[in-house]
Amino acid sequence: MNAAAPALIAQQLCKQFRRKDEAAVQALAGISLEARHGELTALVGPDGAGKTTLMRLAAGLLRADDGSLTVLGVDVGSDPQQVQDRIGYMPQRFGLYEDLTVAENLELYADLRGVSAAERAKRYPALMEMTALGPFRTRLAGQLSGGMKQKLGLACTLVRSPELLLLDEPTVGVDPLSRRELWEIVRGLVADQGLTVLLSTAYLDEAERCSRVILLHQGKVLSQSAPPEVAGLASGRCFVATPSAQQSARALQARLLDQADIIDAVPDGGRVRFVRGTGAAAAGAIDDVLRGLAVEAVAPRFEDGFMMLLRAHANREPLQAVLVTRPIAGRPDDAVVQVQQLLKKFGAFTAVDRISFEVRRGEIFALLGPNGAGKTTTFRMLCGLLTPSAGQLRVAGADVRSAPASARSRLGYVAQKFALYGPLSVIENLEFFASAYGLRGQRRRERIAWATQQFELADQLRAMSAQLPGGYKQRLAMAAALLHEPEILFLDEPTSGADPLARRAFWRRISALADQGVTIIVTTHFMQEAEYCDRVAIMDSGQVLSQGSPAEVRQRASTLARPEPSMEDAFIAVVEQARSRANASGTAPPVAA
Amino acid sequence: MKAWGSKLRRIRALVWKETHQVVRDPSSIAIGVVLPLILILLFGYGLSLDVRNVPIALVIEQPSAEAMELVAGFQLSPYFQPRVLRSMPAAQQQLLEHSVDGIVRIPADYSRHLGAGDAQLQLIVHGGDANRARIIQGYVGGAVGAWSARQQAQGRAIASAPVKLQTRLWFNEADDSSYFLVPGLVVLVMTLIGGLLTAMVMAREWERGTLEALLVTPVRSDEILLGKTLPYFLLALVGFALCVLSARYLFHVPLRGALWVLLGASMLYVLVALGIGLLISAWVKNQLVASQLTMLVTFMPAFMLSGFLFDLRSTPLVVQLISYALPARYYVALLQTVFLAGDVWSVIVPNTLALAGMAAALALGSRVAMRKTLE
Numbered sequence: 001m002n003a004a005a006p007a008l009i010a011q012q013l014c015k016q017f018r019r020k021d022e023a024a025v026q027a028l029a030g031i032s033l034e035a036r037h038g039e040l041t042a043l044v045g046p047d048g049a050g051k052t053t054l055m056r057l058a059a060g061l062l063r064a065d066d067g068s069l070t071v072l073g074v075d076v077g078s079d080p081q082q083v084q085d086r087i088g089y090m091p092q093r094f095g096l097y098e099d100l101t102v103a104e105n106l107e108l109y110a111d112l113r114g115v116s117a118a119e120r121a122k123r124y125p126a127l128m129e130m131t132a133l134g135p136f137r138t139r140l141a142g143q144l145s146g147g148m149k150q151k152l153g154l155a156c157t158l159v160r161s162p163e164l165l166l167l168d169e170p171t172v173g174v175d176p177l178s179r180r181e182l183w184e185i186v187r188g189l190v191a192d193q194g195l196t197v198l199l200s201t202a203y204l205d206e207a208e209r210c211s212r213v214i215l216l217h218q219g220k221v222l223s224q225s226a227p228p229e230v231a232g233l234a235s236g237r238c239f240v241a242t243p244s245a246q247q248s249a250r251a252l253q254a255r256l257l258d259q260a261d262i263i264d265a266v267p268d269g270g271r272v273r274f275v276r277g278t279g280a281a282a283a284g285a286i287d288d289v290l291r292g293l294a295v296e297a298v299a300p301r302f303e304d305g306f307m308m309l310l311r312a313h314a315n316r317e318p319l320q321a322v323l324v325t326r327p328i329a330g331r332p333d334d335a336v337v338q339v340q341q342l343l344k345k346f347g348a349f350t351a352v353d354r355i356s357f358e359v360r361r362g363e364i365f366a367l368l369g370p371n372g373a374g375k376t377t378t379f380r381m382l383c384g385l386l387t388p389s390a391g392q393l394r395v396a397g398a399d400v401r402s403a404p405a406s407a408r409s410r411l412g413y414v415a416q417k418f419a420l421y422g423p424l425s426v427i428e429n430l431e432f433f434a435s436a437y438g439l440r441g442q443r444r445r446e447r448i449a450w451a452t453q454q455f456e457l458a459d460q461l462r463a464m465s466a467q468l469p470g471g472y473k474q475r476l477a478m479a480a481a482l483l484h485e486p487e488i489l490f491l492d493e494p495t496s497g498a499d500p501l502a503r504r505a506f507w508r509r510i511s512a513l514a515d516q517g518v519t520i521i522v523t524t525h526f527m528q529e530a531e532y533c534d535r536v537a538i539m540d541s542g543q544v545l546s547q548g549s550p551a552e553v554r555q556r557a558s559t560l561a562r563p564e565p566s567m568e569d570a571f572i573a574v575v576e577q578a579r580s581r582a583n584a585s586g587t588a589p590p591v592a593a
Numbered sequence: 594m595k596a597w598g599s600k601l602r603r604i605r606a607l608v609w610k611e612t613h614q615v616v617r618d619p620s621s622i623a624i625g626v627v628l629p630l631i632l633i634l635l636f637g638y639g640l641s642l643d644v645r646n647v648p649i650a651l652v653i654e655q656p657s658a659e660a661m662e663l664v665a666g667f668q669l670s671p672y673f674q675p676r677v678l679r680s681m682p683a684a685q686q687q688l689l690e691h692s693v694d695g696i697v698r699i700p701a702d703y704s705r706h707l708g709a710g711d712a713q714l715q716l717i718v719h720g721g722d723a724n725r726a727r728i729i730q731g732y733v734g735g736a737v738g739a740w741s742a743r744q745q746a747q748g749r750a751i752a753s754a755p756v757k758l759q760t761r762l763w764f765n766e767a768d769d770s771s772y773f774l775v776p777g778l779v780v781l782v783m784t785l786i787g788g789l790l791t792a793m794v795m796a797r798e799w800e801r802g803t804l805e806a807l808l809v810t811p812v813r814s815d816e817i818l819l820g821k822t823l824p825y826f827l828l829a830l831v832g833f834a835l836c837v838l839s840a841r842y843l844f845h846v847p848l849r850g851a852l853w854v855l856l857g858a859s860m861l862y863v864l865v866a867l868g869i870g871l872l873i874s875a876w877v878k879n880q881l882v883a884s885q886l887t888m889l890v891t892f893m894p895a896f897m898l899s900g901f902l903f904d905l906r907s908t909p910l911v912v913q914l915i916s917y918a919l920p921a922r923y924y925v926a927l928l929q930t931v932f933l934a935g936d937v938w939s940v941i942v943p944n945t946l947a948l949a950g951m952a953a954a955l956a957l958g959s960r961v962a963m964r965k966t967l968e
Contacts, residue, residue, distance in 0.1 A: 059809045061967045080965065085811040095803030097610060099617040104610075111606030112810045114599045140617075153806070 005073065006034035007164045007196045008058060012067035015053050027053040029219040030067060035164075035198045035212075040190045042207040043200040044306070045216035046499035047470040051200040052092065054216070055168045058198070059089040072163050088162030092169050094153030098142030102133055102152055105141050109156040119160070127155045130185050146371035147178020154185060165189070167199035171206065173496050175370035176527055176568050177575055183209075202499055208302035215309055222309050227302045234304035237276045240268065242294040250364075250532055252289075254511045257504070259286050264307040264504070267531035269566065270551045275304045277311075303500070310501060322454045322509045324485070324516040334361045336488055336519045337382065342391035344377050344542075351377040353542035354391065359535075361487075364510060364520040366530050368571060369539035375523045376416070378539075379492050382521070383413050396487050409437075411488040412481035416496070419477070422466030426457055426476055429465050430483065437484035451479035455509075471502035478509065489513065491522040495529065507532050527568035538574050541582070546574045603812055607820025611794070615824055624789050625828035626835065629782040633839050636778050647729055650684040650693045651675045654701040659744070663699065666740045672732045694719045695729050697737075775846045776928035777901030779836040780921050783859065784895040786832050787866020788873070788887040790825040795874030796883035805967065814963045822867050829863045840932070850931030854941060858931065861948040862924040866891065868955025869920075875962035895921035900929075923947045 015028040028050045035041040043051045056062045058071055060080025069076045071083045096105055106127070110120055128134040131151040136144065141152060150170055157165065167186070171179045183206060189195040199210075207213045208227045215222040215230070223230060243252040249267040256265040256274050261283060265274035276286065330336075337359040344352040352374045359365040367375045380386040381393060384400045384407055393400045398407040420429050430451055434444045452458050455475040460468065465476060474494060481489060491510075495503045503526070511532065514520050522533070530536045530550050537547035546553050550567060557570035565573065615621040651667060653660050667675040676693065678684045684696045698715035706712040716733050718726045798804040807817070837855070840846045848855070869891055877883045895901065898912060899921035905913055916922045923944040930940045 056967060060965070061805065061808060063966065063968065081811075081813070084809045084965070087809065089806065089809035091802060091805040093802040093805075095798070095801050095806045097614065097803060098801070099614045100610065104613060108606055108610050109810065111609075112603050112807075112812050114602065114811065156806070 006036045007072060008033075008035040008198060009070045010034070010054070010057075010067065011069075013054075013057065013064055013069055014066035015050075015057060015062065016065050026219050028057075028064075031216070031219065031221045032067075033214050033221055033224055035196065037196050038190070038194045039211040040186070040197045040199070040209075042210035042213045043198065043216060044202075044204065044207045044213060045222075046310070046501050048218070049216040049499075050219045051216055052168055055089070055091075055166050055198075055200060058083075058166055059087065060084050086163045088157035088165045090153050090157045090165075090167045090170055092172065094150065094156070096141040096149055096152055096156070098140060101138050101140055102144070103137040105152060105156055106159060109159045113160040115160050123159060127158060130188070131155050132181070145178075147174045147181070150174055150178065150182055151185070154182065158189070161193065161195070163196065165195055165197045165199075167197065169200050169202060171201060171203060173371075173493075173525065175373075175525055176571055177370050179203075179525075180572065204303040204306055204500060207306075213302070215306065217310065217313055222313050230305035230309065231300045231302045232305065233308045234263070234275050234300035236297070237263070237308075238298050238300045238304050239274055239276070239295050240298050241272045241274065241290055242270075243272065244293060248534075250511050250534075251515070252293075253532075254508065254515075255289050256286070257508055259289065261286060263311050264304065266504075266528065268528070269531065269554065269564070273298070275300075275307060306500070322482075322512045324513065324518065330361055330487075330517075335359065336361050336396055337365075337521065338392065338394040339378075339382070340392035342378070342381065342393055343389045344374075344381060344386065345389045350542050352381070352388075355537075355539070355542070355544045357537055357544060357547060359519055359521060361519055362514050362517045363534040364514045364522065364532060366533040366536040367521070367523045367539055368527070368530060368536055369523075370575060373539040374542040375539055376492060377542075379413075379490055379521075379523065383411060383490055384408050409484065410486055411490060412484070412486035414477045414481045414489070414491045414494055416492045420465045420473060420480070422464065424465060425462050426465055426468070427452075427461045429476060429480060430457075433480040434483050439484060447483050447485075451483055455479040470498055471505065474498060474502065474506060478506075482513075486518070488519045488521065491520070493523050493525065495524055495526060503529070527566070527571050530567045530571075538571055540575045540578055543578075545578045546570075599811070600813070600816065604816050604819050604823075607812070607816060608823050611820055611824040614794075615828060621790065621794065621825075621828065624786055624793070625825070625832050628786060629832040629835050630839075632782050632785070633775075633778055633836055633843075636781070637775060637839065637844055645672055646674050647672055647695070647732070648674045648676065648693045649729075649733075650687055650696045651677050652681055652684045652696060652698040653677060653679065654681075654699065655703070657704045659704055660699045662743070663697075663737070663740050666736050666743075667697070670732075670736055673736070688717065688719060691719060694725070695733065697733060772846055772933060774901075775840045775844045776932040777899070777925055779833070779840060779859075779928055780862075780899060780901060780924050781892065781895055782836050783829065783833060783862055783924070784866050784891045784921055785888075787825075787829050787863050788870040788891040789884060790829065791821055791867045791870030792873045792877075792883040792887045793870075793880055794825070795821060795871060796878055796880040799874070799878035800880055808965045808967075814965050815960055818871060818959055818963055821871065822864075825867055826860075826863055829867070830860070833859050833863065846932055848932055849935040850941075851936055854936055855928070855931045858924065858927045858941070858945055858948065861945065861952055862920065862927075864952040865920045865948055865955060868952060868959055871959040872955060872962055875959060891921075894919050898922070899925045901925050920948060920951050923951075 011032050012030045013028050013032070014026075014030050016024045016026055018024045031050070031054070043054065045051055053062065057064055057069055058076060060076050060083050064077055072086055074082050076083050097108070100108065106124065115123065128137070131154065133148065133152060133155065136148065141149065144152060154167075154170065170186075171182055174182065186197060186199070187209070190197055201207055211226065212224070213227050213230060214224045241252065243249050249270055249272050253265045253267050253272045256262050256272060261277035261279040263275040263277050265272055276283075335358045339358070340356045341354045342352055342356070343350070343354050355378065367378060369375050377386065381388050382395055382400070387401065395407045396410040400407045421432065424432065427448075430448050434448055439447055452461065455478065457476060457479060460472065465473065468476065478494070495506055498506065507529065510520055510522070524530070533550060535547065535549055536553055538545045538553065546556060548556075553574075554565055554567060554570045557565050557573045559565075559573075562569060615625075649667065651664055653664065664675060664677055667673045676687075681698060684693070684698070687693045688696055695716065695718040698717070700713070700715070703712055714737060716730070718729050798807070841848060870887060873886050873890065874883050877886055897903075898905075898916045898919055900916070901921070905916055905922070926940060927944045930937050
């Protein structure tokens, strides 16, 4: 084999999926790309861009309709088994055998890959050290946390050094701590062992650290280059603006995003980072928004270039704000959610350990924490889905424990995987949720019309919701949760696995809702998203470790070595400190399933 | 040789993995061991075609020694629960309400006619269930016959010779339907656990996404199939052993054929059932649908159309033709023969060949269906 030839070469690769009731979906429309030996290549792009299809084609799990795909010098279509013998592949949900222990899962893959006993003796300790799973060898895989499961999955694919490693979104749904650990493992493999890796990701900061990035969009390759080249596309267009004293970063960001010629705007450490477009005509409007504010030019990042590329090719993803039809009653500073000494135990396991916080009307409040920190349990108690073991809990003025029904009618809940009825169409889902909330007659028609219009659902009203793309599903789930005009909206990891465009659209709507008095409580794994919030609370092991405005939380975590930590740095520092304190006092943090 | 060595190693690894899962996951044990036990106890004790404790009205219009003796005969019989009444209308009312299954009327002039030699008893049977009615008719005839024989023995002359009724039932001398039902029950249990086990565990691998990772390894599809079949084959045999033991010692069904014939036929049938499960799960990748489909495709036809409940020879031609496609049909024939009749080779050989053919076809079918793709 010629070492100089790329490890993976796709030429004019096409793949269609046929669905029973609809026209064929062109997942890959004649793409040509390559991944070089010894390099870390990233595959990025919005949902439905064709990333997973490409991974599965490369792994020999799907057959291409047209074009050629050569992996390690082998035509995958004609000899998939040879490719499967030589590569490592980690699907989005790595299927660990949950009834087997960590060591047994490894043994299984070592047997299947024909690793000799001598190799195992060397390989296992290295893998255990790399993944820090050593102490958990005898634990059942089903009882590992999400991040540990991903690390074990990675270890299983690495049990024999693969000639090419395919990782399909390995960090989706993984908390920042585990994400950083996983990332360091992959980088170490490439740097130290010269491993060839192709990975897909929704995190642009991960893509930025790869040697090459392939940007897919709607089955086509938009760009294939090194990250600095992509960043360079936005050079001279990136600025950071400091909002005035009366204005929040979120409000300024929203105003900027509403301008026609803004490529991108995100809140960033209390300020707003934005990318200006090329059009000169609309420049005046942007200048109006920025009048009197301190604006400084900054170096472009990969994300900025990425947004430039997407905006140039994609029909502009609607970043529409939501208008609430009925003003929310009550003064803006009322505490809408009051939590005091809230405790929840499942048997001997304390999921939520006497936490207290308050959320005021019209605030966006985020619960941040690693997998198993107790966020979802807290959420379920706030919504009256779980009964607290002890403590006070008032939501919208009602005690959830004594009057759960009246409290529940005033809140909306979007569950982690969007509880939609897959076999029902969009309109049927809306009608169902309207009935479930007791809406009838004229009001029901009005609310459904409102949801359809505000969340731009009209074009696919008759489509089965199971077949909708991720971003659309998220809009539908939010629309359904807002049908009965709740005062409080709970969103449990609403942006997990969503692409950057969908996430921006989501936060534009959330900001608009909050401005109109709807109280928002959200959990997220994206630490940059915490910047959209008024206040955040970092949780771990059932306890609130730090809470306050994003600026306060960041400030508290600042050290001499890192005077201005990002939200992600702050998060990792806070959680690691608490864990080392707990370890020092002898109480190991529980690892939830 | 090296290729075979690594192939065997991979199969061993898969079997070992599956065995661990079975041991740790109570659901497979439940299907393989607990389900057969429950089914055999439930059906064995609950499902019976025997007629026992028939409520029957005895109308004695005028008490007499002879009449009371007949009543005693009914009372002592395990087949009847007699109620003694004095008038016909009351008895008729009870028959209408179906609180009794029949009426035996001993007329007022009975004793007098007995002397004259032309005594008559009246029997009215509820004909709703024709089978049951015929059985009751037979029982009453038997009870009356026994009574009249006793009368004769005691020297009370009856002019006309009493009819002596003696029935002998081939293969089922005890007239116990569990002889007939339990072997069929073994078929049901094997059908259900064989099909369910593989259909469920394969669907589970699809659902949990474990198969996607497994496929991208040197594993071949026949190895995956073998790795699935072997452990559940053994588990199903445990269920089979439980069935045979309870047939033998709980329901006292005789085993007249050779044990090895029984075991060989059953192993073939387990392979067929597992094969059906594998084929279903290659199609359906959802545990719930897979289990429903398995019930529908294997259990229901085995229940209705295998000759387990109803003798196939008395069913319409269409049903008979359909039954030839059912593996359960051949296994029922085999079991009923081996348990009750003995090693009748003219039955055993063709039925075994049919099962072997089906097992081979299913193995081939699942091999073709189980491709290493997600399409």
